[in-house]
Amino acid sequence: MPILVMKFGGTSVANLDRIHRAAKRVALEVAKGYDVIVVVSAMSGETNKLVDHVAGTSPLYDAREYDAVVSSGENVTAGLMALRLQEMEIPARSWQGWQVPVRTTSAHASARIEEIPPANILTKFAEGMRVAVVAGFQGISPEGRITTLGRGGSDTTAVAFAAAFDAERCDIYTDVDGVYTTDPRICEKARKLDRIAFEEMLELASLGAKVLQTRSVELAMRYKVRLRVLSSFEEPSEEAGTLVCAEEDIMESNVVAGVAYSRDEAKVTLISVADRPGIAAAIFGPLAEAGVNVDMIVQNISEDGRTDMTFSCPQDQILRAEQALAAARGSEAIGYSDLVVDRAVAKVSIVGIGMRSHAGVAAKMFATLRDEGVNIKVITTSEIKVSVLIDRKYMELAVQALHDAFGLDQAA
Amino acid sequence: MPILVMKFGGTSVANLDRIHRAAKRVALEVAKGYDVIVVVSAMSGETNKLVDHVAGTSPLYDAREYDAVVSSGENVTAGLMALRLQEMEIPARSWQGWQVPVRTTSAHASARIEEIPPANILTKFAEGMRVAVVAGFQGISPEGRITTLGRGGSDTTAVAFAAAFDAERCDIYTDVDGVYTTDPRICEKARKLDRIAFEEMLELASLGAKVLQTRSVELAMRYKVRLRVLSSFEEPSEEAGTLVCAEEDIMESNVVAGVAYSRDEAKVTLISVADRPGIAAAIFGPLAEAGVNVDMIVQNISEDGRTDMTFSCPQDQILRAEQALAAARGSEAIGYSDLVVDRAVAKVSIVGIGMRSHAGVAAKMFATLRDEGVNIKVITTSEIKVSVLIDRKYMELAVQALHDAFGLDQAA
Missing domain, CATH: 3.30.2130.10 (VC0802-like)
Structure with missing residues (x-):
């Protein structure tokens, strides 16, 4: 079956109701015939709380312990999402970074993903599992310690999984409904873009349009992962959000995108x-x-x-x-x-x-x-x-x- | 160097101040020359919050996902304790159950510890690490999933480590200052016991004197682990608490202990x-x-x-x-x-x-x-x-x- 990656950010899984809502979106894609890899962030506020605990304990912290502490929020969401999907009678299980394993460098607190062997999850898909819920933002170092990818790293996790599993698309659910021609807060004529090229998105992201983490767009460009940014608070539709894709997938566009x-x-x-x-x-x-x-x-x-x-x-x-x-x-x-x-x-x-x-x-x-x-x-x-x-x-x-x-x- | 196991329950690590206080106790033992294995519970209230999240998501939950969620509280405390010890210039690091590894059965939510290979932690002690902070209550199943030992399982974790590492003693820090001849709330003449035999402790524990989890006492008796129960809120002293030990270590005792x-x-x-x-x-x-x-x-x-x-x-x-x-x-x-x-x-x-x-x-x-x-x-x-x-x-x-x-x- 084709594989779809769906990523839900912190505001999209902020409480049990929102996790339920996100699970319903996953169910829609499962019903269409996809095997789905869901990548989740921590419930909003949880990671900040953990970061505060670390800062309150040790101002100049050991980044290895920082990672062990702050990665725990994603584990909680992953388990809860798997449970919610099971309640909807969808075969699902959670995976922590070390279980997949998501192999990263040893650069704690800002590690880079080096390899995601797909065998373990593919075996479960073959056995009938329909959804693998993956804790975002985390991995395992060559030394066997837990690593994190830096803030916003769950976007990168999602794109890396889409690349490793040759997914049809990577949908990033967030609290904005897409990429705009400019910031609607300072220009009321700002218009949502249906499509935008990777290169344009990279320039916009690095210029402060913080819809997607820059590294995740770079990774998507390199592996030609079709990325869709959309809101988890809008009604599902085929036209929702903005597709970030290769230049050749954009038929017509303005000279200036944004x-x-x-x-x-x-x-x-x-x-x-x-x-x-x-x-x-x-x-x-x-x-x-x-x-x-x-x-x-x-x-x-x-x-x-x-x-x-x-x-x-x-x-x-x-x-x-x-x-x-x-x-x-x-x-x-x-x-x-x-x-x-x-x-x-x-x-x-x-x-x-x-x-x-x-x-x-x-x-x-x-x-x-x-x-x-x-x-x-x-x-x-x-x-x-x-x-x-x-x-x-x-x-x-x-x-x-x-x-x-x-x-x-x-x-x- | 001789090894000491110290276990801190949820109230002893309820917030950053208490973690600091517990770390000072660990430092005292390190100064005496012990290599210390610290076993920590989740900050009090955290595990209940996670259990509520699971119950709110899935009334008849998959115990494997339950374990993945509720084990995260201990991971947070373990990292914070390691950081606090590092701040005190004591070489320390945290270990999650799967990292040690703490091998358990697959009986999720009530798993039994089968084996704790000491090699990984002993290697670090040999390299100069003085404290291994271990997340209590958790392990890893033969299938590679996270397991938990059931409520109160951190006591069992502590005793199992003391047995696996042939520790000199296993100190259980809690919010009571020892084992009493009876409940002081209903008998004002109740007196704290300096020593009590394993067999007596087992009978008292199973009769509702909930100082130690029954399984941890059984395990201590089987492997002849000297267990000391003491309060983390009292001044440190050699006479503090109650030693739970083999019958032959008790010279004189009353016919009736409690x-x-x-x-x-x-x-x-x-x-x-x-x-x-x-x-x-x-x-x-x-x-x-x-x-x-x-x-x-x-x-x-x-x-x-x-x-x-x-x-x-x-x-x-x-x-x-x-x-x-x-x-x-x-x-x-x-x-x-x-x-x-x-x-x-x-x-x-x-x-x-x-x-x-x-x-x-x-x-x-x-x-x-x-x-x-x-x-x-x-x-x-x-x-x-x-x-x-x-x-x-x-x-x-x-x-x-x-x-x-x-x-x-x-x-x-």
Whole structure:
């Protein structure tokens, strides 16, 4: 029988009623003839409670013990989901990560899945089991210790199972009903997308549209897993949600698929640094070591052997960035004359695979912002994305204007 | 290094502060030079919450899923305890049942431990680990599923580890400070015992003195594990608690070690049953099948081929007992003329290994009760115990009078 993977996040299994509701969705797919692998998160709030217990016990915790503690919430949900399905007379059983086994690296608290041997679960399917309920977010290290994949890791678990079992589709049930052209909270014309390409989803996810964990989309792209994002609170239908799929599965699309933003950015400019080989490494090495997530980087043209270097990072990492640079200034002889920080900037991006074949998309973006009187501070581009740094106060205005300009309220 | 097992029950690890306090006790033993195996229960209330979740999901649950769910509370405590010990710079790690592994039967929800291979933990001790924190109450079946040992199973886990690792002692930390000559709530002269023999503890435990789970005492007796029961809320001292040990480790003791009682008993008499071979099986077979826990059984002398049969059982099982007997009366031709039920009886017992070598103990008990005007309805005896069934209203009086008569307020 074809295999379907269904993943239910914390809000979708927050209490016994919701687990019941989720189980009914599983039953619909079983009735269609699928063997189903259900991946569950912990009941919402449980993992946070466990994380608090760990933090309250040991501020600098041993990540192996952290994993042993925080993985327990998923085990509870998996057992309860299996029981609920059995009550509906569907043959089901739960599987903890080590039972499958979900083999991961030893990088506790942020392990990566290395292998999911499908034999154990396939044997049970062959014996008549219809649903394998898998505890998400967890695995087992080569040393036999419990690992976790990092927050949001259950999405990754689901996609990894879909890949390992060659599933027809991986449905991610969450509390939003799909992927939107932009955030409906700041643009009322935002429209749900029926389909979006993996590459676009990756850009949107990493830009802060937190519908799917980035790693899960990367994994889906690599193994060509058809991912569907949909709400567990809407009536079931074939058209529900957004399908994240390969480019060739999207017949027609707008040039720009969506407008993303990131509100709490900061911009740092190092004035007059020496324009010599290795200067970028001298600056960004210490920042990386200090745990600063540098995003955009721009180097201006050189003049008299000196240049200005600008980068952006999350606003709450500015202090760390300044300290790291001040320390490096002495030891590494970066030798900038001044450091200018702008803490009130935001990033706005347009994303779309259509950009590859359409010229003038960036120009249209810049003209749109000019017409609204928005000054652009930094620009970076990739093959399917153009991002600009602007004053934070113009962020909503920019998102709305770009949404209109690229006709995102209309389907292609 | 010598190995010590320390077990902390749910109230001793009820929150992060109490886990900290328990960890300090562990640290004291580590400082004395022990390698320590700590067995922990779930934080109090957690297991009940999980059991409620299961009951709310599936009234007739699959015991395998029940076990997968309810075992998770112990895993949380084990990880937190290991973290707390690490904070105190004691090398420690947690072990879930399947990691040790604690091999059990497949009797889910009431599994029995079959084997605990010590190699994995001993290897870590040899490498410098000082404390292995083990999640109590759980194991792994031959099929690789998680099992639990039944409520109170963490005591059994602790004793089984003490046996498997040839531990010097197994300390059970709980919320009472030891084993008493009788219940202090009904007899203010009750005195804490320094030592008690396994056999006596077994009789007291099965009579309702719920300090230790019966199975754990049986196991300790079989493997000669020295068990100490003590409170985690008292100051540490060498004399704390009660040592449950082999008879030969007790130099001097009273003839009677304690007075036990069981309040909610009922007495059933079948009048004029045929005194023929197989009559007892015909009566007690159906009762056992109906789940009635028959305790005392007395058969009076026969007269004209008819006899009276009396038994006791818990008061709340009387209805079930009556139904089972009524059904059996037809099918099995038990043929009693009447069935008399007394719902207001209690059982009072004196227990002591000294009875084996002292005559007249039972006679002294009967005389004491006579002097108080207490009528005895049923008597049974074993090698180290005499039990009587009396009117419930005399129960406290009987316990106090026997406590005085056998001098239990004074040490031997």
